[in-house]
Amino acid sequence: MRKLCLIISLVILLGFYTITLLYTNLYPPEGEIMPKGILVLKDKREVVGNLVAAQLGDIGISFFSFGEYFEAKPLLMLTKPTEVEIKGHYWIDGVTRRILTIEGVKFEENLIVYEDTLIYNLIKLSSKPIRLKFKGSLQVFSWFNPDFRRYIAELAKVTFETLEELGLKACYHNTYCLYLTSNYPMHIKIEKTKVTYEINVKLESDETNAFTFAVVGTIAKEGVKPEDLRRIIKDPSSLMLKKFTWIKRLFEKVHKLGEIQSKYSLLWKYMWYVILSNRVHVKQHPVLKNPFTMPSKFVFRHQWLWDSAFHAIILSMLDVQVAEEELLNLFEAQKPDGRIPHEIFLSKEFCKLFWKVDDYSPWTTQPPVIAIAIDYIVNRGASREFIERAFRALDRYDRWFREYRDADKDQLMAYVDPLESGWDDSVRWDKPIAVFKYRTKHYRKLYKNIRMAPVEAVDLNCYIYIQRKVLAELARKLGLENLAEEYTKLAEETALKIRRYMWDPETNFFYDIMEENHEQIKVKTPAAFVILYAGLATKEQAEKLVEHLLNPREFWTTFPLPSVSADDPKYDPKGYWRGRSWINMIWFTYWGLKKYGFEKEARMLAEKALDIMLKTFTCNENYNSLTGEPLGAPDFGWSTLMLSIIKDISQD
Numbered sequence: 148m149r150k151l152c153l154i155i156s157l158v159i160l161l162g163f164y165t166i167t168l169l170y171t172n173l174y175p176p177e178g179e180i181m182p183k184g185i186l187v188l189k190d191k192r193e194v195v196g197n198l199v200a201a202q203l204g205d206i207g208i209s210f211f212s213f214g215e216y217f218e219a220k221p222l223l224m225l226t227k228p229t230e231v232e233i234k235g236h237y238w239i240d241g242v243t244r245r246i247l248t249i250e251g252v253k254f255e256e257n258l259i260v261y262e263d264t265l266i267y268n269l270i271k272l273s274s275k276p277i278r279l280k281f282k283g284s285l286q287v288f289s290w291f292n293p294d295f296r297r298y299i300a301e302l303a304k305v306t307f308e309t310l311e312e313l314g315l316k317a318c319y320h321n322t323y324c325l326y327l328t329s330n331y332p333m334h335i336k337i338e339k340t341k342v343t344y345e346i347n348v349k350l351e352s353d354e355t356n357a358f359t360f361a362v363v364g365t366i367a368k369e370g371v372k373p374e375d376l377r378r379i380i381k382d383p384s385s386l387m388l389k390k391f392t393w394i395k396r397l398f399e400k401v402h403k404l405g406e407i408q409s410k411y412s413l414l415w416k417y418m419w420y421v422i423l424s425n426r427v428h429v430k431q432h433p434v435l436k437n438p439f440t441m442p443s444k445f446v447f448r449h450q451w452l453w454d455s456a457f458h459a460i461i462l463s464m465l466d467v468q469v470a471e472e473e474l475l476n477l478f479e480a481q482k483p484d485g486r487i488p489h490e491i492f493l494s495k496e497f498c499k500l501f502w503k504v505d506d507y508s509p510w511t512t513q514p515p516v517i518a519i520a521i522d523y524i525v526n527r528g529a530s531r532e533f534i535e536r537a538f539r540a541l542d543r544y545d546r547w548f549r550e551y552r553d554a555d556k557d558q559l560m561a562y563v564d565p566l567e568s569g570w571d572d573s574v575r576w577d578k579p580i581a582v583f584k585y586r587t588k589h590y591r592k593l594y595k596n597i598r599m600a601p602v603e604a605v606d607l608n609c610y611i612y613i614q615r616k617v618l619a620e621l622a623r624k625l626g627l628e629n630l631a632e633e634y635t636k637l638a639e640e641t642a643l644k645i646r647r648y649m650w651d652p653e654t655n656f657f658y659d660i661m662e663e664n665h666e667q668i669k670v671k672t673p674a675a676f677v678i679l680y681a682g683l684a685t686k687e688q689a690e691k692l693v694e695h696l697l698n699p700r701e702f703w704t705t706f707p708l709p710s711v712s713a714d715d716p717k718y719d720p721k722g723y724w725r726g727r728s729w730i731n732m733i734w735f736t737y738w739g740l741k742k743y744g745f746e747k748e749a750r751m752l753a754e755k756a757l758d759i760m761l762k763t764f765t766c767n768e769n770y771n772s773l774t775g776e777p778l779g780a781p782d783f784g785w786s787t788l789m790l791s792i793i794k795d796i797s798q799d
């Protein structure tokens with residue numbers, strides 16, 4: 148037995164030595180792919196696991212989150228960092244590493260996250276002794292309203308407790324717990340919603356030459372034993388190995404998808420990492436029972452409806468079963484009246500404070516693009532069980548729209564809340580919000596929960612039209628001829644009304660209309676290009692739309708497709724849905740253009756966006772349409788929609 152232990156230890160040591168050799172001595176050129184498919188990115192700070200996500204900061208960890216339960220900004224920070232010089236920064240297969248000197252002493256700094264364990268370690272590489280002081284804090288999560296912290300701490304019975312000689316434990320409902328520990332004593336101060344700590348590190352000339360700090364997240368009663376914590380602190384290499392193995396498997400799968408144009412191959416791999424590393428499994432959760440993909444583990448840390456639909460479209464390229472799984476929570480959370488909820492929070496307490504409901508979801512839905520995802524999954528070989536389930540869910544969902552989002556019963560559905568549109572702050576809603584303010588009572592008679600005058604939006608109704616076509620197709624597959632016919636008719640009716648009311652022959656553009664009088668809201672946005680995706684424009688109309696698209700004063704900006712035309716007086720290239728560019732709109736437009744034979748224009752559009760994504764090496768939530776600067780959340784799920792475009796371009 149002792150012999151076996153010795154051999155195993157030797158093998159682990161040898162493995163670690165090889166990795167250290169490979170990654171420490173042979174630093175790869177920044178931004179290059181190393182042999183054997185290793186992914187190396189320049190200056191990248193983000194690392195994620197399951198619920199844990201972290202960002203390397205000045206010297207230490209500037210950001211940390213554990214789902215919607217805890218967060219830290221910073222989790223760990225070197226105080227008074229005099230004379231720090233960063234010599235190199237590498238992100239190698241999901242581990243972020245820097246080589247630096249602090250007051251002339253050389254260090255290697257690593258941040259590793261695998262599943263719900265995080266290890267930070269600062270290895271001294273020169274013999275000179277040094278004293279360092281770190282401080283950090285951990286607090287109850289609250290999105291943008293810090294006042295919520297106190298309430299959430301009470302509602303979720305948040306506890307902080309010190310662990311003798313080891314560090315501290317923080318729990319949310321006694322279910323989602325974090326253990327913080329270090330190889331140096333932590334001086335801890337506990338407050339109601341927050342805990343702060345200081346760590347004095349004394350690195351001698353040889354003996355103790357590394358400072359290690361770890362966070363271990365657990366769910367439910369699993370718990371972590373003191374000896375486990377000690378082991379984790381002692382041996383960061385085994386966590387690193389697990390991470391490398393995880394990524395290796397991931398890229399082996401991606402590799403099977405075939406060759407990609409060489410200039411995109413690194414971005415392609417990185418985007419696959421983004422979509423797959425945003426997946427999460429929240430064990431013990433009463434609603435989010437199946438694994439799903441968070442839009443970004445750094446900002447958006449629960450499940451959203453239209454985000455997941457986009458995620459499923461991408462995932463279906465790689466693994467149909469995983470794509471099916473992405474939608475399961477949403478089917479299960481469908482309300483008795485048929486509504487598929489807008490979002491499903493991890494933290495019920497946070498949902499309660501944000502939306503004032505005693506539930507995991509608010510009363511809204513989101514753009515119904517789920518039918519598009521279902522269609523992709525079905526065409527890529529869904530199981531019979533999934534087809535039946537998806538049909539049932541979609542059929543109830545369409546009925547819900549008819550009942551609750553179509554007060555004038557014209558088969559054009561309406562958005563009644565800006566957040567329901569997915570275009571939260573859009574200029575499109577300025578007028579409907581203003582109108583609502585002075586006729587609130589009147590609108591409340593039409594819709595129970597309403598926050599803007601109802602708008603029959605152009606994109607919404609394209610999605611509804613597609614949803615009905617998909618429903619007809621699924622009904623046919625399931626032998627439900629009557630329903631197939633009914634949905635074909637409904638789709639045609641929606642199409643007819645879109646064409647009749649939304650096109651303006653004077654400005655040659657499609658617009659949203661007010662439900663009440665079908666008056667067009669003359670705000671030009673890329674929502675109009677969804678018409679091309681749905682195939683609802685005539686050839687002449689499509690040509691006119693392309694003129695708008697290619698006009699640098701409207702949509703052909705540095706990063707194309709600003710969320711409102713650049714010639715709109717309210718256009719702000721950095722404004723959230725008020726001028727930033729979003730990838731989902733590029734995706735609809737790309738495929739829409741191809742549908743009408745605008746191959747060259749589609750390619751130009753894709754390349755214009757991809758050039759910037761390549762140059763900045765990012766997959767962000769959105770981009771400044773004037774400068775191309777990446778904005779919003781990093782490593783954002785639906786921006787990986789570019790994967791299907793990269794694949795398409797590579798096939799030409």
Ligand code: GLC
Pocket residue numbers: 442447451453454568569570571
């Ligand atoms: C923002 C976006 C919305 C998206 C959500 C999650 O609220 O406006 O469209 O679904 O973030 O990514």
